[in-house]
Amino acid sequence: MRLANKICAITGAGKGIGRAAAELFAAEGAKIFILEFDEKSGFDAEKTITGKGQQAVFIKCDVSSNDSVKAAFACVAEAGPLHVLYNNASVYLNGKDGLITDIEPDIWSRVIGINLNSIYHCCRYAIPLLQKSGGGSIINTASSAGVIGIPKCDAYTATKGATVALTRSLASEFGRYGIRTNCIAPAAIATDMVKESNPDGDDFDSVAFINLRTPLRRWGTPDEVAQLALFLASDDSSYINGTIIAADGGITINGDLAKVKQA
Numbered sequence: 001m002r003l004a005n006k007i008c009a010i011t012g013a014g015k016g017i018g019r020a021a022a023e024l025f026a027a028e029g030a031k032i033f034i035l036e037f038d039e040k041s042g043f044d045a046e047k048t049i050t051g052k053g054q055q056a057v058f059i060k061c062d063v064s065s066n067d068s069v070k071a072a073f074a075c076v077a078e079a080g081p082l083h084v085l086y087n088n089a090s091v092y093l094n095g096k097d098g099l100i101t102d103i104e105p106d107i108w109s110r111v112i113g114i115n116l117n118s119i120y121h122c123c124r125y126a127i128p129l130l131q132k133s134g135g136g137s138i139i140n141t142a143s144s145a146g147v148i149g150i151p152k153c154d155a156y157t158a159t160k161g162a163t164v165a166l167t168r169s170l171a172s173e174f175g176r177y178g179i180r181t182n183c184i185a186p187a188a189i190a191t192d193m194v195k196e197s198n199p200d201g202d203d204f205d206s207v208a209f210i211n212l213r214t215p216l217r218r219w220g221t222p223d224e225v226a227q228l229a230l231f232l233a234s235d236d237s238s239y240i241n242g243t244i245i246a247a248d249g250g251i252t253i254n255g256d257l258a259k260v261k262q263a
């Protein structure tokens with residue numbers, strides 16, 4: 001039980017990586033607050049976890065809205081001391097995000113609002129709770145797009161680069177309170193988001209795209225990222241602060257894609 005009696009808030013925990021983390025953290029003894037915009041998946045995550053005799057509460061929350069996040073953390077505060085904030089929710093607006101010269105202003109603002117402003121809102125209300133608890137762990141979520149250049153998703157990329165930078169400043173600023181801030185940079189994890197953004201089709205069995213890019217030659221699973229999040233959430237990572245850890249099968253270090261294709 002690596003998170004026994006810990007309270008954890010996970011954004012976007014209805015589906016994908018956030019959902020896998022919610023289920024894993026709950027199995028490790030934590031009480032999970034599922035801060036999720038989509039009611040159906042939020043309630044489903046809560047039901048799945050509580051159905052196993054573990055603890056979870058779904059709070060409908062739009063992480064791009066200050067008021068919504070403020071109300072969510074008021075509920076979290078009533079439950080007891082907060083130990084973990086996992087900023088996971090994001091969107092990738094396939095077909096709307098793109099070259100900076102093509103993105104419409106409302107799309108740019110929406111992506112910045114959900115992917116980046118969310119971290120501002122959540123940290124604003126969660127950090128005082130983490131301080132009150134005597135410390136804890138903040139896990140941010142970037143992407144390979146935050147550390148290498150990926151064309152045609154400039155709004156998404158901007159938010160993920162900012163998330164990397166913000167992780168480092170939060171780690172510097174709040175370490176003195178025993179709050180560690182780290183960041184996971186996933187890529188090619190088999191979730192709805194990737195289905196929508198995979199240029200070679202929406203089938204995870206269709207391996208052309210992934211063969212080209214990942215040295216491991218396969219998709220990652222949400223649970224593989226959740227295991228890393230569990231490490232960062234728990235005391236197992238007690239001296240790790242300010243790191244950006246890729247969970248990407250090696251995509252980010254795979255420089256020469258042309259050679260990989262020939263091999």
Ligand SMILES: NC(=O)c1ccc[n+]([C@@H]2O[C@H](COP(=O)([O-])OP(=O)(O)OC[C@H]3O[C@@H](n4cnc5c(N)ncnc54)[C@H](O)[C@@H]3O)[C@@H](O)[C@H]2O)c1
Binds near residue numbers: 013062088089190191
């Ligand atoms: N899957 C990958 O390969 C991959 C790659 C790079 C980065 N990431 C990052 O990992 C994180 C999780 O991605 P995923 O693949 O699990 O995505 P996903 O689309 O499967 O899940 C995202 C979740 O966030 C929720 N969400 C969206 N907007 C929200 C809002 N305004 N308020 C609250 N919740 C909201 C969605 O309803 C959904 O449950 C994201 O930050 C994403 O950018 C994933």
